Amino acid sequence: MFLKKNKKGIWKKALGKTQGKGLCVIAPMADVTDNAFREILAKYSTPDLLYTEFVSADGLAHPTGRKRLLRDLEYTKKQRSTSPVIAQIFSGKPDNIRQGAALVQRLGFDGVDINTGCPSRTINKQVCGAELIKKENRELARKLIQAVKEGAPKLDVAVKTRLGWNEIDISWIQFLLEQDVDMLTIHLRTRKEMSKVPAHWELMTEIREMRDRISPHTLLLGNGDINTKEEAYAKISKYGIDGVMIGRGIFKNPLLFDADRVPSVKERYMLLKEHITLFEANFGPTKRNMKEFGKRIKSFYLMKKFLKVYVNGFPGAKEVRNELMQIHEPKELLDNITATLKDI
Numbered sequence: 001m002f003l004k005k006n007k008k009g010i011w012k013k014a015l016g017k018t019q020g021k022g023l024c025v026i027a028p029m030a031d032v033t034d035n036a037f038r039e040i041l042a043k044y045s046t047p048d049l050l051y052t053e054f055v056s057a058d059g060l061a062h063p064t065g066r067k068r069l070l071r072d073l074e075y076t077k078k079q080r081s082t083s084p085v086i087a088q089i090f091s092g093k094p095d096n097i098r099q100g101a102a103l104v105q106r107l108g109f110d111g112v113d114i115n116t117g118c119p120s121r122t123i124n125k126q127v128c129g130a131e132l133i134k135k136e137n138r139e140l141a142r143k144l145i146q147a148v149k150e151g152a153p154k155l156d157v158a159v160k161t162r163l164g165w166n167e168i169d170i171s172w173i174q175f176l177l178e179q180d181v182d183m184l185t186i187h188l189r190t191r192k193e194m195s196k197v198p199a200h201w202e203l204m205t206e207i208r209e210m211r212d213r214i215s216p217h218t219l220l221l222g223n224g225d226i227n228t229k230e231e232a233y234a235k236i237s238k239y240g241i242d243g244v245m246i247g248r249g250i251f252k253n254p255l256l257f258d259a260d261r262v263p264s265v266k267e268r269y270m271l272l273k274e275h276i277t278l279f280e281a282n283f284g285p286t287k288r289n290m291k292e293f294g295k296r297i298k299s300f301y302l303m304k305k306f307l308k309v310y311v312n313g314f315p316g317a318k319e320v321r322n323e324l325m326q327i328h329e330p331k332e333l334l335d336n337i338t339a340t341l342k343d344i
């Protein structure tokens with residue numbers, strides 16, 4: 001872990017570095033933006049801000065759960081030196097999220113984000129994620145945000161949310177803007193809409209005007225359905241916002257943050273090989289993992305899901321992918337890719 005002095009205002013600095021273009025940020029994605037994939041992004045694509053996966057602050061407060069979750073809060077020097085790295089946490093308990101935020105600060109992250117948008121029933125049952133959008137939970141939401149600020153006084157504090165629970169609820173956005181946070185990211189869909197309908201970008205102007213009125217210093221990011229950097233900059237300039245967050249777009253082009261550069265076939269295989277190697281070094285049956293947990297800590301299946309990202313966009317890709325999906329051993333998959341690379 002690399003402990004460096006945390007400073008408030010680091011995101012505004014990152015915005016300044018974009019020379020007026022606005023922030024293009026990788027969205028937090030569970031089992032996607034882990035230490036391995038963040039390394040690939042930092043090395044080859046460089047989003048303006050990097051995000052961890054969401055991490056349970058209740059789990060971090062738990063004596064046994066903590067050890068495993070701390071692994072989700074690892075990052076490398078490379079990541080921190082290319083972009084600020086933000087840890088996303090969630091909890092429905094102010095004491096736990098305060099402790100979680102304090103830990104995030106101690107670990108040296110460049111900010112902390114509170115998840116108030118996750119639609120998963122399991123998470124919502126714990127009065128976490130999108131459950132906090134409900135009007136009856138507003139006081140709790142206020143306390144949670146306050147607790148994070150108390151826990152991590154040296155860090156920038158962000159909230160990521162959705163537009164509403166069943167219906168669009170602008171009063172929720174207004175409420176969040178009144179909480180004086182450093183950044184607010186809005187996934188422009190309700191919880192009910194999941195990711196099934198187009199994001200409501202038509203509401204972005206109204207929300208930006210509200211931000212200008214209520215909390216002009218809060219950075220405002222929009223999120224939903226952006227697949228290219230070109231689209232990202234078009235949205236930023238059309239709505240006058242500070243940036244956008246991109247999630248699933250990265251599955252279509254892992255290098256999109258590098259000015260939409262499309263990787264060659266050779267590059268795709270090289271990226272895949274490096275990603276598998278990083279994945280295994282972090283989550284495979286390493287000495288460290290075997291000593292601490294007695295097993296690998298992430299299923300190799302989660303890595304294989306990335307085959308669709310890399311083995312894609314060239315003739316015959318689907319057939320090759322189907323073949324590679326049948327390989328269950330990391331070493332065998334790596335050998336196969338090495339052999340393919342010799343022929344390219």
Ligand SMILES: Cc1cc2nc3c(=O)[nH]c(=O)nc-3n(C[C@H](O)[C@H](O)[C@H](O)COP(=O)(O)O)c2cc1C
Pocket residue numbers: 027028029030031032053054088115117118160187195223224225226245246247248249
């Ligand atoms: C696989 C996956 C995992 C996700 N995990 C998280 C998460 O941990 N925290 C979070 O705030 N949002 C999470 N999201 C939501 C994304 O951050 C983003 O808001 C959503 O995908 C919409 O953006 P997009 O249309 O650019 O994909 C996840 C989305 C996907 C597809």
